[in-house]
Amino acid sequence: MSVVSTRYEAPRAPWLDRFVLLAAPGLMYLALVFALPLALLLLKSFQNQDGAFSLAAYAEFFGDPYNLTVLWRTLRVALLTTLLALIIAYPTAFALARAQGLAQSLLLAAMILPLSVGVVVKAFAWSILFRSNGVLNDTLKWLGLIEKPIRMLFTETALIIGAANVFLPFMVLPIYAVIRQLDRSLPEAAASLGASPMFRFFRVTLPLTLPGVIAGSAFTFSLAISMYVIPSLIVGERQQTLSMLIARSYLFLRDDQLGSSISAILLAIAVAVVLGSSWLAGRVAGGRR
Amino acid sequence: MPPGSTARAAASVALDGEAREKTEDAPARSRRSAIGARHLDVIGISKSYKRLKVVDELNFRVAEGELVSLLGPSGCGKTTLLRLIAGLTEPDTGTVVIGGADVTHRPAHRRNVSVVFQNYALFPHLNVRDNVAFGLRARRVDRQKIRPMVDEALSLVRMSELADRSVAALSGGQQQRVAVARALVVEPNLLLLDEPFSALDRKLREAMQVELKSLLRQRGITAIFVTHDQEEALAVSNRIAVMNAGRIEQFAAPGEIYAAPASAFVLDFVGLSTRLNGTVLSVERQTAVVETRFGQLVAQPKAQIEPGTRVVLGVRPELMQRAPESIDRTATNSLTTRVADVMLLGSKTHVHGAAEGDDRVLCELSGPVETIELGAELELSWPVADTLIYEVAA
Secondary structure, three states: OOOOOOOOOOOOOHHHOHHHHOOHHHHHHHHHHHHHHHHHHHHHHOEOOOOOEOOHHHHHHHHOHHHHHHHHHHHHHHHHHHHHHHHHHHHHHHHHHHOOHHHHHHHHHHHHHHHHOOHHHHHHHHHHHHOOOOHHHHHHHHOOOOOOOOOOOOOHHHHHHHHHHHHHHHHHHHHHHHHHHOOOHHHHHHHHOOOOHHHHHHHHHHHHHHHHHHHHHHHHHHHHHOOOHHHHHHOHHHOOOHHHHHHHHHHOOOOHHHHHHHHHHHHHHHHHHHHHHHHHHHHHHOOOO | OOOOHHHHHHHHHHHHHHHHHOOOOHHHHHHHHHHOOOOEEEEEEEEEEOOEEEEEEEEEEEOOOOEEEEEOOOOOOHHHHHHHHHOOOOOOEEEEEEOOEEOOOOOHHHOOEEEEOOOOOOOOOOEHHHHHHHHHHHOOOOHHHHHHHHHHHHHHOOOHHHOOOEHHHOOHHHHHHHHHHHHHOOOOOEEEEEOOOOOOOHHHHHHHHHHHHHHHHHHOOOEEEEEOOHHHHHHHOOEEEEEEOOEEEEEEOHHHHHHOOOOHHHHHHOOOOEEEEEEEEEEEOOEEEEEEOOEEEEEOOOOOOOOOOEEEEEEOHHHOEEOOOOOOOOOEEEEEEEEEEEEEOOOEEEEEEOOOOOOEEEEEEEOOOOOOOOOOEEEEEEEHHHOEEEEOOO
16 A cells, blocks of 8 residues: 655665766776775785784884974974964955955966966075075175074975965965855944954954864865975975875885885874864854854 | 843943043033934935945934834935945945934944844854844943843844754744844844845735834834835834935825825835826916826926926825716816726725826725726726826926
């Protein structure tokens, strides 16, 4: 006996939804060139040379204080890079969202064009600027602000400034996207309710643009924690980062297991940041405090 | 403790704060107390966007406790005028005076003028209660006082049960109530509403209109209400300012606006009417004979009018009737038309006559009338005294 029902019937197998199929090429590609090699790499990090299960590589990594220094430096540089990029990007994103016509096109171009200049080119350009007889030091000397050139190249500060420059678009664009969607009557409503500009910013504008800030920060942090070319060109071997350790393990030490385990550690941090930030963004955008 | 006393206490706190920041001379203070804090004067205010005068040299006054509508078609400048009063837009020239104090250059957050926006502009990251509490927190009202004030405001708009809901989970009508509660809880000197009912369906809109009107009257709040819906303006307000192209065409009580529109624009925009173009043939002792497509009609212009002037004649549809057998031709106009359409509207029937150009013939008969046939000749008559006459601008 059949019962007539007007209710919408969900497909028997929701995973067979036709639109899911659109993701198939992308998923297959990712599986082949990303997931599979990564899984092999993870597997390798838990194996010793004979192929047996072993935590030796991890023990070796965490047992060496030098490695911990590098880990800490990598995290610190990534964090400070993210912070610097955020401070520059937030007002920029506002300018971009509020600008109109030609001004907006120019700002967007100024934001995107530097992406087309390779990191290597940029890094060498910075060395002209930062080196001891570089433009910056010469100018400071000429102004009488310093007597001897300051060491700028091969410092963490130079690395952070350079990295923030490279990753800036990845911070600006997500924030810009959120600000563009911000209902302009909300700050106005706040003003009419007696809220000062400061109160409006911290209680309305900032909380509502926070998802953009979180997304941009997650992007920038993930990129900054795994960057290799920028630190190798700006600070060199003197102050290594995790990526440089990985490269050294594979290329110079020929220690696959150590390289794999450092990669796994780096991956774990990146995954934690991505998952953590999307969880945070979900909470912020959830509408309830 | 009588209801509202906490809110009033907060309002006096807010006023104290205002007085502290602006020390006034004694005459100014007495003038203000005589006028009342909730009195609005707009003097010679203008605003242009890219050479287009959106608000053009407007002057008007709203008394304490009055509910005034700004009525006009879209683009007439009504929303801009509202923003000028709220302080969300700076005027090019002119002055805004609230409660005797010149607030023209005072930013929005220091005017004590609440705005209910067309889209309600509820804060999506806050729940109902925190939305309502926002203005109190912004004014640094004592934490312990906020909760009872918010509770009172929510019960006023019958939203107490939904206090902890997310605003995204509310219906349009509920969102509107929250927006009103949020605007009222701070006890503003002026409440400005920008098309607050336009997003609601008809039934809900009418219910909310009745509710809001009684709420504002009960609290003695001065409110200005922007709308393009003439029925809404007639139903809700004490007075209506009919706006067109940045100017106020007429500012009067709803009854007067309807019965004696000051211009052909007001006649067209407010209520339905029969509208006939014509030319003045002769004027004698304040009686003008006008030649129209429907023959000669008579009207009594209030101002001097010259023969040869092109005019528009207007009649409200309910003042027209089927012409009786014998007509007193000196006091009654009449015309004969072919019935183009009959619309039964329940308590009344609209009969549309065939007309050319932008002429329009509309007669409203009471009750459902089913005896009128389409295409039939119909003679309609109405008193000369009820015939409105307007000069057509050259």
